[in-house]
Amino acid sequence: MKRKLPFVPILIFALVFLLINGYALSALAPLISVTLLPWLWIFPIALIAGFSFSLARLSVDGQTNLFKISAHALLVYFVSLLVFVLTEVLTDAYRLLIGVINYFSESNFVYPERPLIGVYLGISLVLVIVIAFVYGIFRGKYAYRVIKHTLYFDDLPDAFDGFKLAQISDVHAGSLTNPKAVQKGIDLINRQRADLFVFTGDLVNNKAEEVKPYINHFSQIKAPFGQFSVLGNHDYGDYVKWESDAAKRENLQQLKNYHAEIGFKLLLDEHVRLEKNGHKITLAGIENWGLGFGERGDLEKALRGTTKDEFKILLSHDPSHWEAQVKNHASKIHLTLAGHTHGMQFGIEAFGLKWSPVQFRYKHWAGVKKENNRFLNVNRGFGFIGFSGRVGIWPEITLIELRKTKANN
Structure with missing residues (x-):
C-alpha cells in the first residue's frame, strides 16, 4: 500500500525552496558564469522532483533506498542553502544600514554593492556543513x-x-x-x-x-x-x-x-x-x-x-x-x-x-x-x-x- 502524496505541503515547500535558491544565486552571480547558472537551477529542481517521486512510491511499511538517498540529499542541500542565505541576509542588512546612514548624513541613499567577503564566508560555512553531514552519515551515527x-x-x-x-x-x-x-x-x-x-x-x-x-x-x-x-x-x-x-x-x-x-x-x-x-x-x-x-x-x-x-x-x-x-x-x-x-x-x-x-x-x-x-x-x-x-x-x-x-x- 502506497502513501497518499501530500501535494499541497510539497508544493509550498518547493516554492519556498526555489525562492531561497534564487536569492542565493543572486549573491553568487558575480562568481559564476552564465553557462553554469541553469545547472544551479536544475539541481535543486531535480532534488525536489526525486524526493516527491520517491515519496509517492513509499509504502506505509518502510522506506526505499531511493527515498533515503533523495531525502538525505535534499536535507543536506537545504540546510547548506539556509546557512549560506543567512550570511547573505546579514550582509544585505549591513548594506541597507550603510545606505540609511548615507541618506541621513548626505541626503543621498546609496545601496552599496554586496562585498564578496560575505559570499566567501557563506561558501566556507557551506563546505563545513557538507563535510559535517557526510561525516555524520557515514561515521558519526556510530561514534x-x-x-x-x-x-x-x-x-x-x-x-x-x-x-x-x-x-x-x-x-x-x-x-x-x-x-x-x-x-x-x-x-x-x-x-x-x-x-x-x-x-x-x-x-x-x-x-x-x-x-x-x-x-x-x-x-x-x-x-x-x-x-x-x-x-x-x-x-x-x-x-x-x-x-x-x-x-x-x-x-x-x-x-x-x-x-x-x-x-x-x-x-x-x-x-x-x-x-x-x-x-x-x-x-x-x-x-x-x-x-x-x-x-x-x-x-x-x-x-x-x-x-x-x-x-x-x-x-x-x-x-x-x-x-x-x-x-x-x-x-x-x-x-x-x-x-x-x-x-x-x-x-x-x-x-x-x-x-x-x-x-x-x-x-x-x-x-x-x-x-x-x-x-x-x-x-x-x-x-x-x-x-x-x-x-x-x-x-x-x-x-x-x-x-x-x-x-x-
Missing part, C-alpha cells in the same frame, strides 16, 4: 561516546554510595546497518562495569522483527544488579499499517519476548527493589507516556506499594512525562531516566554551546537537569531514525554514579 555524571543525594542509602548505572536509549534497531560498529558500542557499555544497566525505550522503529539480527549483540550486556528496560513510543507499532489489531498485538508481544531473550527485564507500570548489604532502592518503569506520543503509562500503578520517601529511580521514555507528572509528584522520585529526543541527531555541543532544533519542542532535551531536589537525565540515544546520521549530537552511553552527600559538603 559512541560515554557521558559520565556524578549525582549527590542526602537520602541515598549508605550501601549504594558509589553505585553506578549505565543507560542507553532509542536503539531503533531497524535503522542499524553495521553490526561491527554496533558491537563496538556494546563493548563500550560493558567496559564501564556498571552495577546496573537500564534501557529507556524504542528498541525498534516499528516491528519486533527488526531487532532479531542484533539479539546476540545486546544480550552480551550484563550488570551485577540486572538489566532493565521500558517501552518507547515506536515499540507499540503505531506508525505502520497492520492487517488487523490482532497482528499489532502479536507484534508487541513478540517484542516483549525479545526483551526477555536479550536479558532485559521489562518494567510495565511496575517496580522492583534492588538490595545491597541490607539496604534497598526502588527501580520503577512505566509504559510510554509522552505529550503527543501516547499517554499509556500509569505512574500511580508503578509506585503502588512504595513509600513516599524511599529512594526511587524511574525509567520513563519521554522527558515530557517528568515535566507533567514526576518532578512535583507527592511521592519523591529521586532520579528519572529518559530518552526519546535523540537531540534531534543534529546540533552543536561544543565550546560551551548547547543547541539543537529539538529545544523548541522539549524544555529539557539532553543531559542532567535538577529541579525540586529531583534529577532528570535525558540520554541522546544509541541509534537513529529518519535521518540516517548524526551531526554534532553523537550516540550516547550514559554512566551515572550515585553518591551520598556528606555532612561537610
